[in-house]
Amino acid sequence: MTPWPSKDDSRKDDFRKDGARKAGPGKDRKARFPKDGSRKKAAFARRGRPEPRDRDGPVILYGWHTVKAALENPARRFRRLLATENAAHRLAEEGVPTPVAPTLVRPDEIAAIVGPEAVHQGLLAEADPLDSPDIAELPAEGLVLVLDQITDPHNVGAIMRSAAAFAVAAVVTTARHSPEATGVLAKAASGALDIVPIVTVGNLARALTTLKDNGWMTVGLDSEGTADLADTALRGPLALVLGAEGKGLRQLTRQTCDAVARIDLPGQITSLNVSNATALALYVAHTRLKAGA
Numbered sequence: 001m002t003p004w005p006s007k008d009d010s011r012k013d014d015f016r017k018d019g020a021r022k023a024g025p026g027k028d029r030k031a032r033f034p035k036d037g038s039r040k041k042a043a044f045a046r047r048g049r050p051e052p053r054d055r056d057g058p059v060i061l062y063g064w065h066t067v068k069a070a071l072e073n074p075a076r077r078f079r080r081l082l083a084t085e086n087a088a089h090r091l092a093e094e095g096v097p098t099p100v101a102p103t104l105v106r107p108d109e110i111a112a113i114v115g116p117e118a119v120h121q122g123l124l125a126e127a128d129p130l131d132s133p134d135i136a137e138l139p140a141e142g143l144v145l146v147l148d149q150i151t152d153p154h155n156v157g158a159i160m161r162s163a164a165a166f167a168v169a170a171v172v173t174t175a176r177h178s179p180e181a182t183g184v185l186a187k188a189a190s191g192a193l194d195i196v197p198i199v200t201v202g203n204l205a206r207a208l209t210t211l212k213d214n215g216w217m218t219v220g221l222d223s224e225g226t227a228d229l230a231d232t233a234l235r236g237p238l239a240l241v242l243g244a245e246g247k248g249l250r251q252l253t254r255q256t257c258d259a260v261a262r263i264d265l266p267g268q269i270t271s272l273n274v275s276n277a278t279a280l281a282l283y284v285a286h287t288r289l290k291a292g293a
Contacts, residue, residue: 059129059182061193062110062120064090069191070125071096076194077128082110087122114183129181130193132200135207138170140215143285146172146241148204148253150274153179155245157188158275164192166282172199172207172239208256211239218257220249221281223271225262229281232261234288240281245274 058079061070064087070076071091076099083091083102091098110124138144145168150156156179163171178200179185186193201207208218219232220241241257243249254260263272263280272280 058126059180059186060114060124060126061182061186062114062118062124063187063190064121064123065191066186066189066193067123067125068094068096069194070127071098073130073194075130079126079128081126082113082124084110084122091123118184118187130198133170133197135172135199135201135210136214138199138211138214140237142167142169142237143282143289144168144170144172144199144211144216144237144239145278145282146204146208146211146218146239147174147178148241148243148249149174149177149247150242150244151177151179152245153183153185154188155273155275157185157190157192159242159278160185160189160192160196160198162275162279162282164189164195165279166286168196168282169237170197170199172201172204172211174204175200175202204250205252205256208239208241208253212256212258217259219285220254220257220260221263221277222248222254222260223262224248225260227259227261228264229261229284230264230288232259234285236289238285238289240278240285242274242278242281 061067067081068091070078071081078100081098081100081102082105084107085104088102088104091102107120107122110120110122111118113124114120143166145159145163147156147159150159150173156173160171162168181193181198199207212218216237216239217235218239218241219229219234220243221229222243241249241253243253249257249260263277263284265272271277
């Protein structure tokens with residue numbers, strides 16, 4: 001007897017008595033990881049979170065201000081509108097247009113879609129994504145924001161809300177390394193998604209060059225900027241460029257900007273989260289431009 005099985009003997013256990021081949025580990029894996037995505041959906045359901053959506057698929061909008069702004073935007077194309085009885089009554093009472101008839105549901109039916117912790121206020125809309133304007137066709141006036149790989153949807157949503165408050169003409173972001181304009185981001189934006197256009201670009205440095213060629217001044221915001229934004233010479237049209245927390249602006253982005261400024265703070269904490277820094281920068285820039293910089 002040999003101390004190890006022969007080549008022929010080692011394969012005997014792979015076959016049943018009727019000669020058919022047993023299911024190997026590959027077949028077992030297919031059973032455990034089905035291609036229909038059901039395992040992934042179940043995992044997100046257990047965590048109480050909606051599953052990630054395809055960027056080309058429908059967007060989920062929930063919450064009163066978010067859905068109301070979308071319903072009032074003639075460019076939005078809706079697939080369905082879910083509303084509780086109270087929310088539907090409020091829509092009718094305030095004269096909010098409903099391009100699609102609302103389907104009356106219980107609050108827990110909406111919570112099953114957006115997660116139990118989401119504040120949906122009895123409204124959920126499923127709609128097509130809005131079209132992205134061409135960056136080369138932006139009118140050369142006012143302010144725009146340019147986001148350099150800011151990935152947190154809460155931050156981007158808050159930035160969108162500030163952009164709407166300061167009448168920003170557009171928010172420029174990259175196709176990759178940026179959150180989808182749906183769900184949590186849309187709720188944090190509080191309706192701003194349907195007020196401020198989002199311009200999606202493939203290459204941020206080229207996008208900044210396009211803005212500069214069209215007359216925009218580009219100013220990056222970074223803790224290592226050469227001067228305080230309040231002391232930096234500004235002119236319109238103006239593009240403020242912001243980087244992700246921690247990483248800041250990427251090197252090529254910094255090099256492409258006309259200037260890189262910082263925000264000096266008087267307190268012991270000398271940094272702000274990116275959405276708060278954006279709101280402050282917008283106030284400074286808006287005030288300076290209004291006064292003729």
